[in-house]
Amino acid sequence: MNETTPAPSQEPRPAIDCRALTKTFGSLTAVDDLDLAVPRGQILALLGPNGAGKSTTTEMMLGLATPDAGEVRICGTTPTDAARRGLVGAMLQNGALLEDTPVRVMLNLVAGVCAHPLPLDEVIERADISSLLRRSTSKLSGGEAQRVRFALALLPDPEVILLDEPTVAMDVETRRRFWERMRHVAADGRTIVFATHYLEEADQQAGRVVVMDQGRIVADGTGAQIKARIGGRAITLRVPDRAAAGPLAHLDGVTSVDVLEDGRLRLATADSDATLRGLFTGAGLPAISDVEVTTPSLEDAFLALTSH
Ligand SMILES: Nc1ncnc2c1ncn2[C@@H]1O[C@H](COP(=O)(O)OP(=O)(O)OP(=O)(O)O)[C@@H](O)[C@H]1O
Incomplete structure (x- = not known):
């Protein structure tokens, strides 16, 4: 290397990179100049009160909302391209399931449009839905529907998984099992970002907790560091x-x-x-x-x- 060539960056590319991300709705700034880089393999909890901007941030990461300023890169590319290439899977609050369709049929249909789907048996095992396969999507309880949404998030075999309040309708035992399975999924080196209101859940499940308020990050660290703040x-x-x-x-x-x-x-x-x-x-x-x-x-x- 000669003296004028800058050393290559030692920092690997983040799985998610939000720069100066801003989203307004009329006079309301829902996400305000947000910078957030999430390294590959990290489990990050987005914590914040109602209206803090967690869902809007997640939607911009998925390309479902367009920023007014700033940008998001997922695995180095745009959110839309990342979705097309199966790099990202999502579980959204009340994300729609195909109506009145047996769960297995719906999974097969969605797998058919994935670029490189995870084998269905593996998805079923990981999302713990073997007992739900013949059930109609219209007859699932809130917690069961959440498990099916989790299966849909896993189907593309994504590198990045975004979860908006994933355990909201789950009872205590289902929630425990959900996180046990999520840790398995994370152990493969996937990057996981989840929004939650459950503070203990953020502390226990995430290596990094980012607290949002009024569209901005007000704290960023481990649960212990945030307590110390x-x-x-x-x-x-x-x-x-x-x-x-x-x-x-x-x-x-x-x-x-x-x-x-x-x-x-x-x-x-x-x-x-x-x-x-x-x-x-x-x-x-x-x-x-x-x-x-x-x-x-x-x-x-x-x-x-x-x-x-
Ligand atoms: N489509 C929209 N039109 C107008 N305002 C919106 C829209 N989506 C979100 N907002 C507003 O933007 C702000 C941020 O909302 P957002 O849903 O991102 O917050 P959140 O942290 O996810 O809240 P919650 O925990 O209640 O889901 C809120 O004040 C909300 O009312």
């Missing part, structure tokens, strides 16, 4: 007389004091060690009991990040 810990305790609790707000590290429904106090602290030292050794403090130190849940972090 709001920092600190909480110390709950009981005091015999709440009127005497004023000095607690001045302890080292304390950022706020709230009264919980059961009468205990909750001290948010940026330095729980310093706060605890002060609690037990400080002068002029009320007698305290029932002391508990907790880290925020992902739910707490999510609310802190998205409350306006």
Whole structure:
């Protein structure tokens, strides 16, 4: 290599690359200048309150919505081309199934238009739908229909799978089995992006959690990193007389004091060690009991990040 030739990029091409992606509906900016690169093989959860822009982002990744600005590349190509080449599979909220058609017939029809479909037996096994094959699509329960939609997402043997709230109609056991199967699918090196409202699901199933709010990314990291972003810990305790609790707000590290429904106090602290030292050794403090130190849940972090 001569000195003027730049070194080739060591970064492999991301499976999904959104750059300055923007989508407006009238005066509403549903997705606002969003940059998001998803490396191959990553499982990413898109988390956000209603209207955050998760579905619109997913639809642009699929080429079902056209960005007003910016662009999406899937495996280095446009979403439409990626879909045509079977590089992407999707499971959308209430995605339509062919009406009143036996599940196996519908799968065969869809496989017929896939560029390189996964063998049907493998799809059936992976999506856990062997008991549903003769059933009419019009007679499936919400959770069963979701499994069939998952089968449809797998059929093209895609590199990228996009799932919009995939477990929404599933009971706890079905949801557990769904994720068990999804992990199998992910183990093949596929890239999976799923939108969810279930915070625990994001934390447990995704290596990366991206929190969206008002069309923008407000946090991006592992579940643990997102919890850490709001920092600190909480110390709950009981005091015999709440009127005497004023000095607690001045302890080292304390950022706020709230009264919980059961009468205990909750001290948010940026330095729980310093706060605890002060609690037990400080002068002029009320007698305290029932002391508990907790880290925020992902739910707490999510609310802190998205409350306006
Ligand atoms: N076709 C449309 N026409 C007008 N507004 C739309 C359209 N699609 C979405 N929106 C608006 O864009 C914003 C983002 O919606 P989007 O469905 O992407 O959010 P979301 O995060 O997926 O929400 P949810 O969790 O409720 O599915 C919302 O305010 C929504 O009302």
